[in-house]
Amino acid sequence: MKAPEKYYDFEKDISGCGVFGVISKRRECIPGDVPIRAMACMHDRGNGLGGGFAAYGIYPELADKYCFQLLCDDHHALDKAEEIIKIFFDINESEPIRTRKVLSIPDPPLIWRFFVYPKELRPNSRFSGGSEEDYIVGVVMKINKEVPGAFVLSSGKNMGAFKGVGYPEDIAEFYRLDEYSAYLWTGHNRFPTNTPGWWGGAHPFTILDWSIVHNGEISSYGINRRYLCTHGYECTMDTDTEVVAYLIDLLVRKHGLSRELASSVFAPPFWDDIEKMDVKQKKLYRALRTTYASAMLNGPFAILVADADSLWGLNDRIKLRPLVVARKDDRVYMSSEESAIRLVCRDLDEVWMPKAGEPVIIQADGCSNG
Structure with a gap:
């Protein structure tokens, strides 16, 4: 599935987009109607050209298997993808993702999922000699x-992304997300700026357990993409947010940076501010800015990053896109608008807006800080 051929032949819109996330620190189930209603509250932040959700903890019976969820134009494409999957994995289950007919989504692609585990004897390939996670990433890039x-x-593992062309509430209806429960949800309402609305360009963008939803514009997309290519990542979605997902995988999983340090790569302190720091801090931030200059995210953005153990919010270093955080008991909410949070949880214990470039990282119980 590829972007339209006349990729740049469309009218540019003013940026909108809405993001929402909620995590139960005790990993208790949150019904799907919570993110659905929150995203519907921000309906006017999108224009119907993209909506989507990510959910964690939804496949507990197969939690030790990788879940490859695919969007395909037709059965021929699905068959070709399955041929590759069979080379590299043992398939535990193969089935269509359950959907329902929605009038506003007249011609959806073929949507399928495979629960798989890497073959014990890996076939020869350029990524077979690495870690299991590198193996998964390699197969994703190949498909x-x-x-x-x-x-x-x-x-x-034990998570899935559900996205397409439509408003988030329509996408949720299509994928029957009201029937799911998860301990961590993210949602997105798209208002495209530099790219057309198509199924692959909707959010979230994912790799392994990582999922990213984004409001804004990554104007450093070109240099970010070239940097990722030197590390073996294939950017095929022609959408700026895709590079954020892969950069997070590279910096946190492969290079071992903490989420705080990765945040300082994406939205680093200004050089003038670095020069005012003490010697130890100055050395650290100079090294980060020098080493990861090509991974810095330029432009206005607010992003929510989720994985199996955390929800992580960050906006750009001059806060050109909104981000609100709130807490109620063990649940933490992040959103473009406080109204969306108040709709699903009126009586909050705490509400705040993070400072520009200041990450908010919420870990689920049983996880170390990182």
Whole structure:
């Protein structure tokens, strides 16, 4: 599945977009109607060209298997993708993702999922000699690059991404997300700026357990993409948010940076501010800015990053996009608008707006800080 051929032949819109996330620190189930109602509250932040959700803890019976969820133009594309999957994995289950007919989504692609585990004897490939996670990433990149008409929607364990062209509430109805419960949800309402609305360009963007939703514009997309290519990542969605997902995987999983340090790569202190720091801090932030200059995110943005153990919010270093955080008991909410949070939880214990470039990282119980 690829972007339209006349990729830049469309009228540019003013940026909107809405993001929402909620996590139960005790990993208690949160029904799907919570993120659905929150996103519907921010309906006017989008224009119907993209909506989506990510949910964690939704496949407990198969939690030890990787879930490859695919969007395909037709059965031919699905068959080609399955051929690759069978080379690299043992398939535990293969089934269509359950959906229902929605009038506003007249011609959806073919949507399928495979629960898989890497073969004990890995076939020869350029990524077979690495870690299990590198192996998964390699197969995702291979499908996305080599199979016309197909791409991997998500590839983590006990999680899934559900996205498409439409308003978020329509996408939720299509995927029957009201029937799911999860301990962590993210949602997105799209108002495209530099790219057209298509199924692959909707949010969230994912790799492994990582999922990213984004409001804003990554004007450093070109240099970010070239930097990722030197580390083996294939950017095939032609959308700026895709690079954020891969940069997070590279910096946190592969290079071992904490989420705080990765945040300082994406939205670093200004050089003038670095020069005012003490010697130890100055050395650290100079090194980060020098080493990861090509991973810095330029432009206005507010992003929510989720994985199996955390929800992480960050906006740009001059806060050109809104981000609100709130807490009620063990649940923490992040959103573009406080109204969306208040709709699903009126009596909050605490509400605040993070400072520009200040990450908010919420870990689920049983996880170390990072």
